[in-house]
Amino acid sequence: MGEQLEREIHDECAVVGVTSIDLPASYLTFQALSTLQTRGEEASGMATFDNKLNVHKKLGRVDGVYTPKVLRKRLTGTTSVGHNRYSTSGSPKKHISPIEDQALAYAYVENGNNPEPEQQNKELESRGLNPHDLNDSEGKAHLIASEVRNGYDLPYAVERLYPRLGGATMSIAMHGDMEVAFKDPHGIRPGVLGRLPDGGLMVASETSALDTVGAEVIREIEAGEMVVMHGRDYEFKQLSEKLKRRLDVFELLYFSSPDSIQFNQTIADMRTRLGEQLAIEHPIDSDIVIPVPSSGLLAGEGYADSLGIPRPTAIMKNRYIDRTFILPEQLRDKALLNKSRPIASRVKGKRVTAVDDTKVRGSTMKVLVEKLMDAGAAEVNVLIASPPVVYPDFYGIDTKSQDELIAANMNREEIRQHLGAHSLNYLSMNGMIKALGVPADQLNLSCFTGEYPIDIGRRKSEIQTPKSRVE
Numbered sequence: 001m002g003e004q005l006e007r008e009i010h011d012e013c014a015v016v017g018v019t020s021i022d023l024p025a026s027y028l029t030f031q032a033l034s035t036l037q038t039r040g041e042e043a044s045g046m047a048t049f050d051n052k053l054n055v056h057k058k059l060g061r062v063d064g065v066y067t068p069k070v071l072r073k074r075l076t077g078t079t080s081v082g083h084n085r086y087s088t089s090g091s092p093k094k095h096i097s098p099i100e101d102q103a104l105a106y107a108y109v110e111n112g113n114n115p116e117p118e119q120q121n122k123e124l125e126s127r128g129l130n131p132h133d134l135n136d137s138e139g140k141a142h143l144i145a146s147e148v149r150n151g152y153d154l155p156y157a158v159e160r161l162y163p164r165l166g167g168a169t170m171s172i173a174m175h176g177d178m179e180v181a182f183k184d185p186h187g188i189r190p191g192v193l194g195r196l197p198d199g200g201l202m203v204a205s206e207t208s209a210l211d212t213v214g215a216e217v218i219r220e221i222e223a224g225e226m227v228v229m230h231g232r233d234y235e236f237k238q239l240s241e242k243l244k245r246r247l248d249v250f251e252l253l254y255f256s257s258p259d260s261i262q263f264n265q266t267i268a269d270m271r272t273r274l275g276e277q278l279a280i281e282h283p284i285d286s287d288i289v290i291p292v293p294s295s296g297l298l299a300g301e302g303y304a305d306s307l308g309i310p311r312p313t314a315i316m317k318n319r320y321i322d323r324t325f326i327l328p329e330q331l332r333d334k335a336l337l338n339k340s341r342p343i344a345s346r347v348k349g350k351r352v353t354a355v356d357d358t359k360v361r362g363s364t365m366k367v368l369v370e371k372l373m374d375a376g377a378a379e380v381n382v383l384i385a386s387p388p389v390v391y392p393d394f395y396g397i398d399t400k401s402q403d404e405l406i407a408a409n410m411n412r413e414e415i416r417q418h419l420g421a422h423s424l425n426y427l428s429m430n431g432m433i434k435a436l437g438v439p440a441d442q443l444n445l446s447c448f449t450g451e452y453p454i455d456i457g458r459r460k461s462e463i464q465t466p467k468s469r470v471e
Contacts, residue, residue, distance in 0.1 A: 003031060003354040013097070013111045013396075014039035015191070016103040016209060017172040017179045020200035025080035026071045028202065032209035033082045034062045038321050039111075039205060039255060039433040047098040047107035048175055050077030055107065057096045078200070079177045083109040086398070090173030098174075099141035103147055107174045108141035110203055112189045114167030115394035116457030123164045134324055140165050144173055146192045155180050162226075162239045166291070167397035168248075168444075168454050172203060179203070179229045187223030187245040188395050188444050190262065193216055197386045199232040206320045216263070221246075246444045246453045250397060253357050253386050258298060263438050268298055272438050275302025275355060277435040282425040283307055284353050284381050290314050292356040292368065293340065299385035300355035309353070312348040315368075340368065347374030359384045359426075360399060362406035362419065369420045379422035388412075390466035391450040394459050399447070401462075404423070407409075408466040 014036035018025040025048050033044055034427045036383050044065040045057025054075050058065050062084065066075075084096040114120060114136035121131035124139050127146050131139050143165070147157030154175040164272055168188040172181045181191060181203040194202050210217055221227055224240030234461035251262065258268035278299065289311045291300020304311035317340050352372055359365060365382060372380045388407035393399045397416040402408045416424040429448060433440050450463060 002406075013109075013170050014084040014205045014209075015088060015109045015203075016080075016113045016169060016205070017109075017174065017229070018078075018080045018082075018196070018200065019060040019177065019179055019231055020078040020196055020202075020439075021198045021232060023078065023196065023198045023200065024071070024076070025078050026075035028067075028081040028196065028213050029080045030062065030066050030071055031212045032202065032204050033084055035209045035212040035257070036084055036205055038257075039061055039085040044083065045083040045085075045097050045109075046075055046078040046080060047100055047174065048075045048077040049105055049174065053100060053102050053105045053107060055098065055100050055102075055313075057098065058094070064078065068143045069328055079174060079179065081107050081109050081172050081174045082181065095135050095138065097137065100137050101145045101149075105176050106145050106148060108137075108144065108171070110137050110140065110169045111191075111396060112167055112169030112184070113394065113396040114140070114165075114169070114173075115459050116166060116455055118457065119164055120166055120229055123161075132445060133174065136167060137169075140167070140169075140171065141173070146217055148175055154178055155226065157239070158182060158226060159239060166245070166454075170205065177230065180226055181221060181229070182239060183221050184454065185224040185240040185243050186444070187221075187225075188248050188454065189244075190247060190251055190256070191221045192217060192219070192231075193221060193227055193234065201229045201234055202231065203227065203229065203420075206256055206260040208260040218334035220262075231437075240321040245442055247438075247442065248395060248397075248444045249432075249436075250358070250393075250447070252438070252443075254295065262340045265437060271298035271357065271385070272302035273435040273437070274357070274432065275299035275304075277431045278355070278385050278427050279303045279306035280384055281428060281431050282383055282422070284378075284383070285351070286353040286381060287350040288312055288314065288346070288352055290347075290352055290354045290372070292354055292365070293317050295358070296354075296356035299357050302384065303353075303355050303385075312346050314343050316341050316343060341372050342370070342375040342377075346377040347372055350380055351379050351381070352377045353381040353383060355383045355385065357407065358385070358386050358389060359415075360389050361404055364422075366419050373420065380420075381423045382416075382419060382421040382425075384426045386432055387426050387448045388466075389447045391447050391463060393447050394452070394456045394457075395444070395446075395454065397447075402466070405466075408464070411467045414467075450466040 170191040194210035289304035
């Protein structure tokens with residue numbers, strides 16, 4: 001069962017970069033990384049520049065990695081990069097970011113993945129570097145560092161290498177007190193530039209991180225674009241042919257904080273409209289609606305309110321059952337089961353509709369249905385505010401294997417029976433696009449359609465025809 005009960009899918013990481021004027025960069029970065037904690041909870045790291053490179057990184061969540069003493073005495077300076085990691089490849093302990101070069105006063109972080117690193121690996125080998133000991137982020141970091149070591153300034157080093165780097169990433173590199181942030185040619189991963197209260201700059205994965213430190217949003221970094229930051233000065237430069245942005249749709253459905261903004265809309269409003277559209281497509285005569293905490297809260301709110309069905313608080317999440325990995329295996333699954341518990345008096349004898357945003361592996365929903373039925377629910381209907389996830393992700397989400405995707409291996413009726421639900425329905429593709437209010441050609445929909453905007457190379461051979469088709 002594992003930790004998937006807490007969060008069914010994981011993004012690879014969060015990134016932050018700061019070039020402040022008077023404010024300590026470490027404190028700004030710490031606050032931003034704390035806000036972006038759900039994007040990566042496995043490890044965190046930070047590098048700052050204060051006439052030399054200072055680095056601190058280790059396994060754990062943000063509040064456990066950085067102490068006031070570390071922020072105040074070790075991570076000094078007004079320039080920094082930070083990273084929260086959830087590994088999709090490599091050893092968690094071995095590959096914690098930032099990737100740094102002390103002699104160059106250089107550090108690098110990124111969010112995303114390179115599904116076809118062959119060209120990047122050839123470039124590494126041509127420079128006498130061994131790609132086999134590096135993950136794709138480290139390979140990219142070392143290539144840029146080698147150009148800086150050859151005498152090129154950081155922006156030009158990235159510009160020279162950009163056509164050979166590949167992948168679907170949002171990257172930040174720091175050299176001394178200068179930083180650059182850049183995206184892949186399709187802009188699949190998010191990243192936004194903001195102005196700090198002291199006049200300096202911050203770039204981060206989401207606008208919510210900027211809000212946390214009182215930074216004013218300047219704008220999203222576009223597909224194939226680089227922003228150069230030095231103190232309070234910034235400059236945008238297009239590194240590739242200008243293509244339409246193809247933001248990963250899971251940013252809107254799942255990963256981004258509800259108060260973040262994408263496409264000039266708050267994520268919260270988008271997710272609420274998904275529930276409203278779900279009510280149009282699948283109105284169910286039920287007694288109560290239970291939005292699945294916390295991923296389905298907004299969609300469930302939109303669904304219930306559209307149909308005028310009560311949505312009482314019927315599930316309690318225990319915030320204090322957390323570090324389950326320290327428990328013996330025979331106790332771990334029981335602890336995970338108890339993280340969310342139905343309030344029996346609110347579900348007993350009721351026809352219940354449970355609403356969640358996505359369904360990937362199905363483990364979380366199966367347990368929830370079992371618990372609701374054990375608490376006395378007369379029936380449990382399951383609604384998902386997105387289409388079936390039937391294709392793997394190769395761009396930085398931990399669903400690289402189609403074998404683990406429930407909708408790729410079971411048809412809808414088989415999934416319903418597996419969950420033990422009275423009924424199961426998904427939001428249609430057209431309904432999802434309509435509710436999000438974003439044109440389909442500005443989104444990466446590969447997990448639903450199998451159409452990958454960035455070449456996945458040999459990984460194509462791993463893809464099979466799914467049993468559940470998007471309708």
